[in-house]
Amino acid sequence: MSSCCSTDSCSMDEKTGQENQALCPQCGQKGLKVKGVTLQSMLSLDQVSGDSFAGYRFCKTENCDIAYFGPEKRSFTKEQVKVPIFQKDPSDEVEVCYCFALSRGEVKKSVARGEGMKLYHEIKRRKDTEGCDCEVMNPQGNCCFGNVKQLILLQEQKLTIKG
Numbered sequence: 001m002s003s004c005c006s007t008d009s010c011s012m013d014e015k016t017g018q019e020n021q022a023l024c025p026q027c028g029q030k031g032l033k034v035k036g037v038t039l040q041s042m043l044s045l046d047q048v049s050g051d052s053f054a055g056y057r058f059c060k061t062e063n064c065d066i067a068y069f070g071p072e073k074r075s076f077t078k079e080q081v082k083v084p085i086f087q088k089d090p091s092d093e094v095e096v097c098y099c100f101a102l103s104r105g106e107v108k109k110s111v112a113r114g115e116g117m118k119l120y121h122e123i124k125r126r127k128d129t130e131g132c133d134c135e136v137m138n139p140q141g142n143c144c145f146g147n148v149k150q151l152i153l154l155q156e157q158k159l160t161i162k163g
């Protein structure tokens with residue numbers, strides 16, 4: 001595995017790119033650029049044979065069914081993607097870190113035990129030492145570590161609010 005990210009600043013936010021066609025045809029939100037290899041990996045083979053996947057974007061809007069949209073108004077829904085998409089699936093079973101198979105439920109449990117930061121450092125260490133494969137493992141096509149961090153912080157906030 002090669003490491004697709006090496007710093008904490010690696011997150012799901014897009015920092016560059018401003019071409020047209022960047023908005024999801026369904027929800028109107030800006031999509032994240034994804035590489036062809038991500039779509040090839042995430043869609044089942046009968047959907048991708050002979051297709052080129054240049055210029056596609058990932059829609060991370062929670063209540064939008066579109067997973068990927070691309071040139072000529074082509075798009076793929078979340079049902080066509082092989083794995084549940086973290087941003088679009090509120091269940092505890094869905095993975096937040098696809099490379100190390102870490103589910104939302106496991107993050108919640110760790111935080112409830114007061115081990116949120118321990119988990120954070122463990123994933124960070126594994127990412128740094130073992131490398132990650134988010135390009136082909138994670139539907140969003142880039143590093144999931146930003147999502148892991150965000151989820152841990154969110155769960156810790158919820159605990160604090162509950163008192």
Ligand SMILES: [Zn+2]
Pocket residue numbers: 024025026027028029059060061064065066
């Ligand atoms: Zn959308």
